[in-house]
């Protein structure tokens with residue numbers, strides 16, 4: 192199941208689906224980095240609202256994608272991580288390594304409007 | 313004595329195993345955050361099966377006594393096995409340039425964790441989550 | 447090791463509104479040695495039991511009404527008439543020969559009713575004993591010529607009564623569990639100060655259970671209230687061990703994954719010292735001396751400004 196990527200102005204919004212296969216992740220990575228160039232996007236929001244599990248494989252894939260987006264000169268913000276998922280990730284020892292996070296899509300969009308200065312935590 | 317078994321040989325099976333674990337856990341009365349812990353541990357173990365052993369079987373069973381109930385998950389494969397278990401259980405150790413948090417992480421997420429592995433024979437992992445609300 | 451003595455417990459589906467599963471009930475019956483022979487014996491005294499049930503119930507309520515506490519429940523004569531009838535049904539079921547899921551469900555339900563009307567467990571036990579005495583005396587009288595049969599029937603009855611009591615206990619225990627959970631929830635308040643800002647003042651000792659509860663309610667509130675900042679104030683916490691401190695750190699990290707920031711305030715000198723000695727790493731946690739300072743920091747982060755300027759409205763972004 193491919194990940195839908197929506198263009199909204201200078202932003203790209205990707206809504207991650209549950210049950211992504213390895214190939215889906217790779218396709219998504221490829222598609223997203225390509226689209227950042229095509230649309231000259233300044234930011235990418237990765238919406239994880241529907242994911243009920245984020246294991247080490249998914250986290251690594253996500254980190255890679257955010258890294259690539261940054262290398263392409265855009266900002267990446269992950270939004271919508273469920274409380275239970277967040278708690279589990281911490282227990283497992285997973286971090287998002289400096290990737291910005293937001294509450295939900297709305298928060299992500301509003302974060303994109305502001306510079307990053309106060310978010311050094 | 314119902315035990316449910318599910319063969320694991322691809323990505324989609326990983327998702328199915330997670331779902332099954334959630335269903336079993338729900339019947340045992342686990343809270344939603346505990347269900348997520350369980351599903352994530354299953355995901356890690358099942359993925360290792362697919363990545364390192366090609367395939368295997370995961371079984372689920374309710375265990376315990378009247379006062380203490382838990383979900384037992386047994387993952388069995390006939391893959392290459394793990395030569396150094398204590399190394400494999402260390403945070404960050406990986407032979408596939410991955411994060412190396414699957415085994416140690418699953419151990420942290422569950423209450424009981426036992427791993428038995430012989431090079432050339434295979435790997436068996438048994439883990440239990442107890443329901444604390446009993 | 448744990449895995450050796452774990453037993454599979456079969457059917458997982460709990461009886462509605464309880465923590466009990468059919469698998470457990472059958473194990474319980476096994477342990478009570480409640481067998482087919484017992485069912486037969488109970489069926490054999492069915493007729494005897496039906497003949498005497500009304501006089502037994504009369505004695506039973508005479509007993510209940512002679513104590514002020516229990517009398518209180520039956521002040522209304524209509525209520526009394528109704529419960530007497532229900533009691534007759536209840537006792538008749540003891541010799542009806544069907545002790546499977548429906549029976550269990552019925553007994554559990556009665557336990558819940560007792561809970562709802564506030565009947566205590568010792569009242570329940572005392573009343574049941576009163577029934578057994580009336581039943582026993584009549585049984586031995588009726589089977590004077592066959593004392594062995596009387597004893598056996600009574601022993602079978604006793605097994606079933608103990609099953610009943612265990613089921614009633616399940617209902618009581620469940621209520622206690624739910625109450626404990628509710629109290630724990632009260633003990634970890636998470637309040638919204640304004641849009642996007644939560645505050646969680648913790649008072650008293652935090653054990654692992656409470657820390658877990660706290661984490662859960664903070665993370666949940668972040669999601670529900672769309673909070674960007676949470677100020678956790680531990681001024682009222684006398685001491686923190688490394689386990690609880692690590693739990694706090696995990697809460698902060700989980701909140702961050704969700705897109706919210708946690709500010710920890712009110713760390714007393716004693717706690718600060720313990721944390722340093724224990725080697726707890728709080729470097730990833732924003733700490734501010736007191737609650738006031740924490741709230742100011744939160745306001746700044748949220749982009750709200752307290753401006754004395756006439757043109758500016760306070761708390762406007």
Ligand SMILES: Nc1ncnc2c1ncn2[C@@H]1O[C@H](COP(=O)(O)OP(=O)(O)O)[C@@H](O)[C@H]1O
Pocket residue numbers: 247356360361364365389391392393394400401405406407408409410411412413414415416435
């Ligand atoms: N089922 C298995 N069969 C063989 N080797 C395994 C198995 N599971 C784990 N391993 C080995 O243990 C290491 C650590 O596993 P894990 O903690 O899941 O980290 P990762 O999968 O990220 O490498 C793996 O890199 C692999 O070498």
Ligand SMILES: [Mg+2]
Pocket residue numbers: 356359360410413414415
């Ligand atoms: Mg792994």
